Amino acid sequence: MKAPLSPERFESQAAEALNDTQLQDALQKATGLFAEKRGAAVDACEEWDSLREHARLIKEHTLLHLDEYLENFAAQAEASGVQVHWARDGEEACRVIEDIARNANATRLVKSKSMTTEEIHLNKALQVAEIDPVETDLGEWIIQLAGETPSHIIAPAIHKSKEQIADLFVEKLAIEPTTEVEELAATARKSLRRHFAEADLGVSGVNFAVAETGSILILENEGNARMTTTLPKIHIALMGVEKVIPRFADLAVFLRLLPRSGTGQKITTYQSILTGNPRPSDEEGPNQIHVVILDNGRTGMLAKAVTRQALNCIRCGACLNVCPVYQQVGGHAYGSVYPGPIGAVITPQLTGIEKTSRLPFASSLCGACRDACPVGIDIPELLLHLRAEIISRQSRLSARIAFRMWAWAMVKPWRYSLSTNLARAFPFLLPVGRWKVNRSFPGLAPNSFRKWWKDSS
Amino acid sequence: MRVSLFVSCLVDQVRPEAGISAVKVLKQAGCDVSFPQGQTCCGQPAFNSGHLPEACRVASSFLEVFADAEVIVVPSGSCAAMISHMPSLFAEGSREKELAEAIARKTHEFSSFLVNNLGVQNLGARFAGRVVWHDACHALRDLHIKSGPRRLLAEVEDLELVNWSASDACCGFGGTFAVKHPDISVAILDSKLKELETLGVDAVASGDAGCLMQIEGRLDRQRSSIQGLHLAEILASR
Amino acid sequence: MVEGFLMTEARAEILNRIRMGLTAARAEEGFCYPAEVSGEQVGIPPIPQSTALVDIFTESLESVGGFVHRCGPGEGDVAIQELLKELQVERVAHSGVPPGLEELLQVEAGVSSAQWGIAETGTIVLTSDEEQSRLVSLVPPIHVALLREDNVLPNLDEALVEVYRDNPADMSRAITWITGPSRTADIELTLVVGVHGPRQLHVILEAAQ
Numbered sequence: 001m002k003a004p005l006s007p008e009r010f011e012s013q014a015a016e017a018l019n020d021t022q023l024q025d026a027l028q029k030a031t032g033l034f035a036e037k038r039g040a041a042v043d044a045c046e047e048w049d050s051l052r053e054h055a056r057l058i059k060e061h062t063l064l065h066l067d068e069y070l071e072n073f074a075a076q077a078e079a080s081g082v083q084v085h086w087a088r089d090g091e092e093a094c095r096v097i098e099d100i101a102r103n104a105n106a107t108r109l110v111k112s113k114s115m116t117t118e119e120i121h122l123n124k125a126l127q128v129a130e131i132d133p134v135e136t137d138l139g140e141w142i143i144q145l146a147g148e149t150p151s152h153i154i155a156p157a158i159h160k161s162k163e164q165i166a167d168l169f170v171e172k173l174a175i176e177p178t179t180e181v182e183e184l185a186a187t188a189r190k191s192l193r194r195h196f197a198e199a200d201l202g203v204s205g206v207n208f209a210v211a212e213t214g215s216i217l218i219l220e221n222e223g224n225a226r227m228t229t230t231l232p233k234i235h236i237a238l239m240g241v242e243k244v245i246p247r248f249a250d251l252a253v254f255l256r257l258l259p260r261s262g263t264g265q266k267i268t269t270y271q272s273i274l275t276g277n278p279r280p281s282d283e284e285g286p287n288q289i290h291v292v293i294l295d296n297g298r299t300g301m302l303a304k305a306v307t308r309q310a311l312n313c314i315r316c317g318a319c320l321n322v323c324p325v326y327q328q329v330g331g332h333a334y335g336s337v338y339p340g341p342i343g344a345v346i347t348p349q350l351t352g353i354e355k356t357s358r359l360p361f362a363s364s365l366c367g368a369c370r371d372a373c374p375v376g377i378d379i380p381e382l383l384l385h386l387r388a389e390i391i392s393r394q395s396r397l398s399a400r401i402a403f404r405m406w407a408w409a410m411v412k413p414w415r416y417s418l419s420t421n422l423a424r425a426f427p428f429l430l431p432v433g434r435w436k437v438n439r440s441f442p443g444l445a446p447n448s449f450r451k452w453w454k455d456s457s
Numbered sequence: 458m459r460v461s462l463f464v465s466c467l468v469d470q471v472r473p474e475a476g477i478s479a480v481k482v483l484k485q486a487g488c489d490v491s492f493p494q495g496q497t498c499c500g501q502p503a504f505n506s507g508h509l510p511e512a513c514r515v516a517s518s519f520l521e522v523f524a525d526a527e528v529i530v531v532p533s534g535s536c537a538a539m540i541s542h543m544p545s546l547f548a549e550g551s552r553e554k555e556l557a558e559a560i561a562r563k564t565h566e567f568s569s570f571l572v573n574n575l576g577v578q579n580l581g582a583r584f585a586g587r588v589v590w591h592d593a594c595h596a597l598r599d600l601h602i603k604s605g606p607r608r609l610l611a612e613v614e615d616l617e618l619v620n621w622s623a624s625d626a627c628c629g630f631g632g633t634f635a636v637k638h639p640d641i642s643v644a645i646l647d648s649k650l651k652e653l654e655t656l657g658v659d660a661v662a663s664g665d666a667g668c669l670m671q672i673e674g675r676l677d678r679q680r681s682s683i684q685g686l687h688l689a690e691i692l693a694s695r
Numbered sequence: 696m697v698e699g700f701l702m703t704e705a706r707a708e709i710l711n712r713i714r715m716g717l718t719a720a721r722a723e724e725g726f727c728y729p730a731e732v733s734g735e736q737v738g739i740p741p742i743p744q745s746t747a748l749v750d751i752f753t754e755s756l757e758s759v760g761g762f763v764h765r766c767g768p769g770e771g772d773v774a775i776q777e778l779l780k781e782l783q784v785e786r787v788a789h790s791g792v793p794p795g796l797e798e799l800l801q802v803e804a805g806v807s808s809a810q811w812g813i814a815e816t817g818t819i820v821l822t823s824d825e826e827q828s829r830l831v832s833l834v835p836p837i838h839v840a841l842l843r844e845d846n847v848l849p850n851l852d853e854a855l856v857e858v859y860r861d862n863p864a865d866m867s868r869a870i871t872w873i874t875g876p877s878r879t880a881d882i883e884l885t886l887v888v889g890v891h892g893p894r895q896l897h898v899i900l901e902a903a904q
Contacts, residue, residue: 011638018644026883028648033884047737054737060729064720067713074706076863086706138890139881155881162883185879185887192891197796213863223877223892226833230869231796241709248859250734252852263880266755267816267851270892271872273858278868283793283827285869295709302716305723324627328644362638364631364645365505367598387507395507403503407511410466411518416497420470434636438643439674442471449464449473453480453492549724 005149005335007347010358014333023159027330030158034321037264038372045260055253056376059312062246063302069211069244070293076214077291080276085292090120093294097122097203097236098129100290104234106131106200110192112218112225113137114205115153115315116238116294118337119350122203133203134195136224138188145172151331151339153317154262159330192224202228202286206239207314208254209291212247215275216291219258219268226270235286237274241298242311254314257374261316297350306385310346312375319369319379325362334359341369345382353390360386402431420444458575460488461526463519463564465536466498467666468687475666478693479532479567485693486577495522501539504546506633513546520556528574529564532689533665534596535632537566541599566596568664568688572605579612584694586659588686589621591672593665597625606664606688613691619658623649630671646675653683660686735852748814748847749900755817759875760888761896771841771901775806778839778897788835790821793828805831809840809873809898812847813854818874819898820854822867829871838873838893845903 005013017023042048062069074084087093101109109126111117111133123144126133135144139156143149146168150156157165162179169175175187204225208217216237218225229235245254259265278285301307320326320340331339336347336356344359360383369379391399409419423429424444432441460483464476483490500515520543523529531537541561547554571577590610596602610618629635629645650672653661661676661683663669673685720726753763766774779787782804788794790807799805807826809819819840821829832838848854858870877892888894 014638014641018640030884050737054732054734057729057732058734061731064717064728066717067710070713071710080864080868086709088705088708092705136891137881138879142881155884157881158884160882162885165882181882181885182887184882185890189890193800197800213859213866215863215866221877222879222890223833224890226829226871227891230830230833241713247733247735248863249852249855251855252850253734253737255851265759267818267872267874269759269874269876269878273870273872274868275863275866275870276868278823282823282868284830285823293709295712299709299712299716302713303719303723305720305726308720324629324645324648325641328641328648360507361634362641364594364627364629364634364642366594366627366631368594368627371598384505384507387505388509389507391507392509399506400508403506403508403511407503407508407514410497410500410515413495413497416466432636434639435674437639438678439639439671440677441674442670444470445473447473449469449476450492450494452473452477 005332007335007356007359009335010333010362013335014329014362017329017333022161023330026159026161027327030152030155031321031327034155034263034317038261038318038321041260041264041266045256051253051257052374052376055257055374056312058245058250058253059375062244063242063308063311066241066244066302069246070241072211073209073214073244074293076212077276078214080214081289082214082276083288083290085290087292087294087296089296090294093120093238093292093296094122094125096292097238098125098131100234100236101129101131101201104200104288106234108195108199109133109201109203110136110195110199110228110232111140112202112204112220112228113140113156114203114238115150115338116205116240117203118150120238120294120296122238134192134199136192136195136228137222138185141188141192142168149332149337152320153315153338153340155317159332196227196231199232201234201236202232203236203238204228206237206243206291207258208251209239209244210248210251211244213275215248215273217251218272218274219270221269223270226272229272229274230285233286234288234290236290236292238292238294240294240296242313258314258316261318261372261374301349306382307349309377310342310349310382312377313342313346314375316374318372318374322368322372324364324366324368334362341379342377345379345386348386348390353386353393357390357394360390417450420448458488459527460490461523461529462490462492463496463499463523463529463531463536464492465531465533465666467670468532471670472666472687475532475687475689478687478689479530481693482571482580482689483530485580486571486575493522493526499536499539501536502632504539504542509546516543516546516557517553520553520560523560524556526560526563529560530567530570531564532567532687533667534566534593534600534602535665535667537564538595538599540564566600566602566664568606568609569600569602572608578608580692582692582694583614584691585615587617587619587657588660588662588691589619589653589656589658590624591628591661591663591668592625593663593668594627596664602664609688609692610662616691619656621652621656623652628668628671630667632667635671642671643675646671650675654681658683660684662686662688662691664688748849749844751814752812752817752847753900755814756875756898757817759817760878761817761875761898763898763900765900766902768902768904771899774899774901775839775841778899779804782837784837788828788831790826790828790831794831799830799834802835804837804839805835805893806839807832807841809842810846811854811857812842812898813851814847815850816874818854818872820858821871821873822858823869824867829869832871832873833892836889836893837895837897839897839899841899841901843901843903
């Protein structure tokens with residue numbers, strides 16, 4: 001049996017990904033297409049830069065008044081009949097959701113796509129509590145049937161080919177073999193309708209929560225989130241504390257940024273704006289709405305400007321698609337719920353650096369993520385910050401000695417000349433073994449520039 | 458104009474011809490070039506690896522060496538970007554921070570200095586061959602250097618600048634990243650180089666010796682005849 | 696009771712963590728509050744004349760695979776009937792007569808009104824106060840929506856103002872924005888329409904009196 005994915009095994013998981021030709025094809029196609037569509041959508045939007053800057057300012061303002069806006073949001077939501085719960089960590093959030101289910105004798109649960117529920121490992125917790133969660137987003141459902149985890153924030157199953165998905169459906173759902181994508185999607189429509197019809201409880205994420213009105217917004221393309229939030233008699237929405245925005249009018253900025261950054265769409269097919277429990281006169285919708293507000297490490301990012309910016313993230317996935325490392329190794333290599341550049345900066349902050357210290361080093365610092373980010377997160381700056389923090393707390397002695405020696409040599413020109421001349425005389429001293437695995441190394445030049453300068457002047 | 462050249466440790470030790478060419482080009486453009494002898498490295502390898510105390514020590518020594526320079530020119534986008542980050546290494550109000558800020562203001566990447574400060578375009582260079590340009594990430598995304606080097610290359614006699622769809626893709630070098638993750642580093646490069654052989658070019662040109670070492674090292678391992686050239690080397694050829 | 700206590704405790708602790716974090720943030724070197732802005736202030740595209748809005752709406756919706764049919768004043772219902780005939784649809788559910796789920800799963804088309812249209816994106820807006828059943832716009836394979844031309848708004852900003860109604864208590868509890876047919880690209884990024892919701896979205900645009 002394969003070992004479960006872990007951020008501690010980034011190197012071996014990445015190596016495995018590099019050797020998987022099917023995965024390589026899928027990644028190249030997916031990241032290429034997403035990046036291309038995003039680029040076209042951004043180019044067609046004249047206001048892009050001002051939208052980004054506005055979004056960043058709104059987010060920064062909100063975070064600096066986060067206590068007030070969360071309290072406003074909770075008060076507005078409660079005034080309109082929503083039950084608001086607070087959870088300090090993932091375990092507590094799972095317990096809140098289990099308790100709601102238990103109190104309602106609910107055992108059948110449908111879910112729409114939510115990375116936050118992945119983050120708290122809700123499905124596992126529910127199964128232990130003998131509640132049967134069914135993912136209803138096509139990609140998430142495929143992943144659930146396969147017993148895997150998402151490999152992309154917005155396209156969870158991009159690592160799988162249609163042939164692999166067809167085999168999975170044949171095995172798990174006993175369909176006739178087919179590789180027609182239309183037919184595979186039709187299978188999902190048919191199978192999941194039964195689950196929607198029978199579900200007691202619907203769990204969704206939240207894209208934006210409006211403090212002013214107590215509204216929550218859910219963006220999607222398939223319609224499964226609409227089903228999840230309309231058909232079951234109980235709706236539970238899970239949101240991180242950073243999802244709140246001050247005013248209803250602020251949505252105009254984010255509704256333009258998120259779809260363009262994620263899929264290159266001007267707008268997603270469906271926006272559900274849910275403000276409070278349905279009125280007695282309303283014919284449709286749940287009779288109980290719960291919102292669970294989750295911390296799980298987020299508040300720890302507020303204290304410093306460099307870390308706080310990570311809370312701007314609206315989970316669009318744009319940084320994944322443009323990242324040269326993600327493009328090569330895909331999401332599973334990171335071994336964390338959130339992959340790619342944004343995953344490498346938020347995972348260590350959410351779960352601690354002990355087991356995630358490899359992630360901030362999984363980057364060439366090319367800066368493409370920063371350029372693509374719709375809310376102005378300087379991911380390279382944050383990567384460097386985390387690297388320094390990791391090194392100060394847990395660097396290997398050998399690395400520390402190596403850099404001490406290096407600095408010793410670099411601060412005085414005579415030491416610098418001595419050590420470079422030493423390396424020139426004894427080339428084996430240069431630590432380039434790993435370079436030479438797959439590249440030629442030119443070696444040090446017979447004469448340095450400074451020698452030329454001295455000789456010629 | 459009096460110009461202090463910071464060649465970078467990589468150019469000094471591995472690719473001195475890039476530095477020598479930069480001197481020739483700057484002189485050709487009318488500059489009085491000096492080479493402060495105390496210089497070594499800007500500290501970037503430590504800075505990017507998270508070893509901040511060491512990065513600070515090396516950066517301080519860099520600042521002392523260049524404290525009196527009028528203008529500093531660097532034939533590397535990556536080192537120029539590092540110098541622009543230096544103020545963040547030192548405490549608010551410290552003498553070093555002030556110095557770092559002053560030095561950051563008077564430091565220019567080589568191509569940007571030629572185009573934006575000196576306003577030169579044609580330096581009378583001649584290079585027969587088909588060439589693609591590689592945008593080094595820090596030059597492109599930190600310093601926003603994009604059209605300058607292309608304009609300089611376009612003026613070189615007999616040089617044909619070939620359009621390359623992957624010109625702004627990362628080469629996978631990333632300093633210590635290249636040795637920490639050699640397989641990923643080269644996978645990134647191979648994906649960038651995929652189309653290169655079909656373009657029928659003679660050279661890949663760039664403004665950063667690190668990227669060139671990566672690209673050339675791989676091309677050489679694959680027995681390709683395509684060579685890597687620093688922009689200064691092309692501009693100095695006759 | 697214990698649960699209630701824990702809940703208050705969690706709330707207090709999270710808010711306390713936030714306040715502690717923000718106190719530290721304000722003490723950080725170089726701290727300053729950012730300029731306060733609102734989404735309303737973003738330079739939005741110039742608003743075209745109302746006659747052009749309908750064309751922009753049509754173009755936007757068609758570009759994502761929706762269909763637009765225009766008809767004269769007061770002709771909306773007839774146009775819907777004709778369209779349903781053309782589509783050879785017999786079993787229909789209406790948003791004003793909320794169907795049971797079983798019925799909804801059987802019908803071939805759902806018919807509703809739309810309270811607003813958004814030209815910028817080709818979106819239609821359905822509110823729970825006006826459309827008793829929004830599921831008719833989701834469950835059947837075809838959704839036909841009647842929209843009056845004078846309810847087409849230029850952009851998202853104006854649509855947000857309309858649904859907001861100045862007081863959150865007056866807002867419809869569920870507001871659904873729909874732009875084109877249900878779609879997915881979760882398998883090899885191949886676009887498939889009608890994965891959970893309708894395969895076809897038809898908007899009947901009725902001219903104003």
